Amino acid sequence: MSRRLTLIAVLSIQIIRSRAIEILINVILLAFLAITALSLAFTKDLFASVMLTGIYSLLSAAFFVLMDAVDVAFTEAAVGAGISTILMVTTLTITGRYENRKLYHPVIALSVVIVTGVMLIIGTMDMPAFGSDTAPAQVHVGPYYITHSGEDIDIPNIVTSVLASYRGFDTFGEIVVVFTAVIGVLALLEFSRKENEVVNTPAPMFQHKILRIVSKILIPPIMLFAMYVQFHGEYGPGGGFQAGVIFASSIILYAMLFGIEQTRKAVSMPVVKILSALGVLIYGSVGIVSMLNGGNYLNYSVLAESDITGQHVGIIIIELGVGITVATAMILIFLTFARRIGKSNPNSGTKEGTA
C-alpha cells in the first residue's frame, strides 16, 4: 500500500513539474512576443522592423508548436518568417531604410487604436476560457470532423482532410485570393513597364563566393524537401501552401545570389505565369469533374470507384494545384519587385538606404 502511495506521489510530482515547465515556456515565449511587438512599435529603422516581424513570426511558430498546431506553425515559419520577410526587404531596397519625418499628429489614430483595443479586451471577457471544451468552436462541427474523418476520408492528418475535403470551398477561395494578388502585382508593376528595359547591374552578390557555393549545395535539398512536404501533407504537417512557399524560397535564394536576369533565364517567366493560372484551373477542374460524375462541386467521392479512393485522389490533385499556384505566385511577386531595384526613383525624397 505504501509503495503504491509513493508511486502516486512520484508520478504527481513529475506531472506538476512538467506542467510547470510548460507554463514557464509559455510565459517566456509570450514575454518575448510582447517585447518584440513593443520594439517593433518604437523603432524608426524600417530594416530593423522587418527583421523584428520575422522574429515575431518565428516566435509565434514556436508558440503554435507548443499548442500542438504543427501545421499552423509550419505555415507561420515558412510564410511569415520566410517569404514575407524577404518580400519586405526587397521592397525596402526600393524605398529606403528610414521612416519619413512625421507630417501629421497621430493623436486621432492613437485614440482610435486605444479605444478599439479596450473594446477588444472587454470582448474577451465573454469568451470561453482557453482550451474550454464547451466553447462554441469545439461543439459545432469540430467533433464531427474528429470522429468521422477516419472513416470518411481515411487519412491520418485531420487538418488536411478539413482543409481539402470538408472545407474545400474555403481553400479554393484562398487560392483564388493568392492568384488575384499576383494579378494585382503584375498589373501594377510589370505590364506598365517597357520590356526592353534591361538593367545591366552585376549579380548583387558576385563577390560572395562561399555563399554562392553553399547555396548551390542547398538549393536541391530545399526543392526535394518541398516535394516531400507537398506529397506528405496527408500523413503529417504539410500540404500545398507550405510546399509552394518552400519551393519558391529555393528559386528566390537563387535569384538573390545570382541576380534577377540570370534567374529569368533559368526560370521562364511566361511558363511561370501560365503555371500560376494552371494551379487554380486544376483545383477548379476537380470540382467540375466531380459534377460531371454526378456529385456536388468538389465532392471527391465520385472521382473513383470507392468513396475513400476518390477522396484520396481529389486531395492529392487539389493540393498539387495549391502548391503550383502558391509557388509560382511567390516567385512572380518576388521577381517583379526585385527587378525594380536600382531604377531611379523620383518619389524617394529621403536618403537612399543600403539595406
Add this chain to the structure above:
Amino acid sequence: MSAILDGFSWALLILGGFICVSGAIGMHRFPDFFSRMHAASVTDTLGGTLVLMGLMLQTDGQYLVLVKLILVLLFILITSPTGSHALAKAALHGGLRPKLGSKQDEKDADVLNNFGHQPTSDTDSRSFNTDNKE
C-alpha cells in the same frame, strides 16, 4: 551498457547547454559586433552539435528519429557558419570596422580599410579583393 550510453548522452547535453549559455553571455558582454557574432556563431555551432549528438544517443532504436537528427545536424553544420560568414562580410562591406587592440597593426588596418573596394590602379594588384569573374 545502456547506463554508460545514457550518462554519455547526458554529459553531451549538459556540455552543449553550457556552451550555448556561455555563447549567450558572450553575445551580450563582448565589446564589438564581430566578437559578439563570433561568440554567437561558434557556440551556436558547437553547442547545437553537442546537444544534437546527445539527443542522438537517446533515440534508442528509433532509426527514423536518428536519421532526422543527423539531417538537422548536417544542415546546421552547413548553414550556421555560412550565415555568420555572410553577416561578418556584410558588416565589413557596410563600413563597420572591428575594434582592434592597443597594438594596432598598421597593415591590418590598411587591409581592412581597403576591404571591398575595387583596385584603383593596376599597380595595386595585391589588393585584398581580387574580384574574379566566373
